[in-house]
Amino acid sequence: MTGALPTGVPAIEAVDVSRTYELDGVSVPALRGVSLTIDPGEYVAVIGPSGSGKSTLMHLLGGLDRPSGGRLVIGGRDVTTLSAPELATLRNRTIGFVFQAFHLLPRTSAVDNVALPLVYRGIGARQRRDRAAAMLGRVGLGHRLDHRPNQLSGGEQQRVAIARALVTDPAVLLADEPTGNLDTGTGEAVLELLEQLNAESGVALVMVTHDQEVAARARRRIAVRDGLIRSDTFHDRPLSGGDGGPATLDPAPSAEPRSASGSGPGHPSGGSGGAAGATGRLPRTSGGPERAPGPRPDAETGSGGAG
Numbered sequence: 001m002t003g004a005l006p007t008g009v010p011a012i013e014a015v016d017v018s019r020t021y022e023l024d025g026v027s028v029p030a031l032r033g034v035s036l037t038i039d040p041g042e043y044v045a046v047i048g049p050s051g052s053g054k055s056t057l058m059h060l061l062g063g064l065d066r067p068s069g070g071r072l073v074i075g076g077r078d079v080t081t082l083s084a085p086e087l088a089t090l091r092n093r094t095i096g097f098v099f100q101a102f103h104l105l106p107r108t109s110a111v112d113n114v115a116l117p118l119v120y121r122g123i124g125a126r127q128r129r130d131r132a133a134a135m136l137g138r139v140g141l142g143h144r145l146d147h148r149p150n151q152l153s154g155g156e157q158q159r160v161a162i163a164r165a166l167v168t169d170p171a172v173l174l175a176d177e178p179t180g181n182l183d184t185g186t187g188e189a190v191l192e193l194l195e196q197l198n199a200e201s202g203v204a205l206v207m208v209t210h211d212q213e214v215a216a217r218a219r220r221r222i223a224v225r226d227g228l229i230r231s232d233t234f235h236d237r238p239l240s241g242g243d244g245g246p247a248t249l250d251p252a253p254s255a256e257p258r259s260a261s262g263s264g265p266g267h268p269s270g271g272s273g274g275a276a277g278a279t280g281r282l283p284r285t286s287g288g289p290e291r292a293p294g295p296r297p298d299a300e301t302g303s304g305g306a307g
């Protein structure tokens, strides 16, 4: 499962990427020059204190937001060269998102929540449902296709969100505190599912966590502080496994930026704009367009939003 990634191209490449929010005339430098490369199939944990810029980084890596400075290449394409609809299409083809708060459409069945990103691919209703049902089967919810989110447990809702993120066969799954709203046991099951999907399908998993024990399971750990990457280390063995220390401890990112062809093969748009997830233009339901709570579904920050 490597999505629409051209061969030999990193899934995501960021070079000196910054993001400054402007709020009431005040500049908030949330990211201050971050460089990293995410390769296909990696398992990366992103850790750091609250407010250090982790979610800002995830939004950028997933093309939900654009950098204020630097170079960001997703799936071989430089995001600065893309229009909003082109970026949404790229997101739909390359990235899946899972958030702490699930962001499912509340009045929509599990299978229709999962099928939604396929709408933007121009795939017919029958095939959408088949693929969504198969994906729900893979996350252990084949018996819950027609349940709405409020008829599912928290762990089941997160499984639906994971199925929705992966139904498009993305190259990268970005998960921002995916177990943050779950109890320990349920969180562990969701984590194991994510790790299993990463190992089996080859989708790169980039996961923000506050939990050092969770981070210790990833082969690569990126520590963010004050909008900068403080360390980027690879580990042969999990920290919890004993003495297995980090392979490197550079203060600078150890992942060397690589050149990527700025213009990969064209991506003929399969739909109107595309979306990785549930926000953006949505199918009508009886009460009008339904929208998942979560990131604003405007053109730049959310039209391909909640994965």
Ligand SMILES: Nc1ncnc2c1ncn2[C@@H]1O[C@H](COP(=O)(O)OP(=O)(O)OP(=O)(O)O)[C@@H](O)[C@H]1O
Pocket (backbone or CB within 6 Å): 021, 022, 023, 028, 029, 030, 048, 049, 050, 051, 052, 053, 054, 055, 056, 057
């Ligand atoms: N839309 C915004 N407008 C203005 N400032 C913002 C906005 N979003 C985030 N910030 C600020 O940017 C900084 C980084 O925020 P971010 O959400 O990336 O942190 P985080 O590391 O994900 O924190 P947490 O662990 O609490 O989720 C914070 O100081 C935050 O207040």
Ligand SMILES: [Mg+2]
Pocket (backbone or CB within 6 Å): 054, 055, 056, 176
């Ligand atoms: Mg955050």
